[in-house]
Amino acid sequence: MNVNSTVEMTINGHVATICLNRPDSLNAFNREMRAELLACFTQVSAMSDIRVVVLGANGRGFSSGADLTQGPLDGQSVERQLLDEYGPILRLIETMDQTVIAAIPGVMAGIGAAFAMHCDLSVMANNASMVMAFTNVALVPDGGATWNLLRRLGYQRAFQLIAEGGRLDAASCLELGLVTKLADAGEVLATAQAWAEALAQRAPIALREAKTLLRNAGTQSFSETMAAEAKAQNQCFASEDAAEAIAAFMAKRSPVFNGR
Structure with missing residues (x-):
């Protein structure tokens, strides 16, 4: 402490x-x-x-x-x-x-x-x-x-x-x-x-990007938000977290995320 x-x-x-x-x-x-x-x-x-x-x-x-x-x-x-x-x-x-x-x-x-x-x-x-x-x-x-x-x-x-x-x-x-x-x-x-x-057991990259998207959406247009979502989705999809989540889903087990 x-x-x-x-x-x-x-x-x-x-x-x-x-x-x-x-x-x-x-x-x-x-x-x-x-x-x-x-x-x-x-x-x-x-x-x-x-x-x-x-x-x-x-x-x-x-x-x-x-x-x-x-x-x-x-x-x-x-x-x-x-x-x-x-x-x-x-x-x-x-x-x-x-x-x-x-x-x-x-x-x-x-x-x-x-x-x-x-x-x-x-x-x-x-x-x-x-x-x-x-x-x-x-x-x-x-x-x-x-x-x-x-x-x-x-x-x-x-x-x-x-x-x-x-x-x-x-x-x-x-x-x-x-x-x-x-x-x-x-x-x-x-x-x-x-x-x-x-x-904390959920994918940290996804939570981080969702927080950023929501914090910014109130001051953006629809098109700006959609573009930001697409960029964030691209980053999430390419992450180790997404690969682990997909592998865990296929293997019927709980994922373990490293936050990358």
């Missing part, structure tokens, strides 16, 4: 688990947590043996958002803090080869919710909730939250949630596509890790 003061990381086979570790503050993001979380994601993104990453949290909440007791550095604007300290982590979640699963044991609020929504998949406790309380303190959502909320909820429902500083329970989050699975409280991390282990 790699243990930092605000983040814990463990590796089990092809799965890395990164847990926010400020439970007394409901894992509010301070400067130290941002730096350590970036270091962990940078490390695992460069590890070819890691195929799936679980982003979880210790304690009863996923994250209450930014730690409002700690403002920007002297001479640093909030804009620069968001772009320079949160931005690199969120971009890694989006662009890294590995699938990232959020494990949400309790409330996710503010930029904590932005992180959870930006993961590829998510498991949420059935008694948890998502809170968008920015306007309660005269602020707006950040961390790309408006981008994700618009695409999941549509304009009017997203604006209502933001304008009212609203809260959604876990069942609503699942129904609206803000999370992908629910689990009993106390079983969220184990459920996410079991899902990660199952996905």
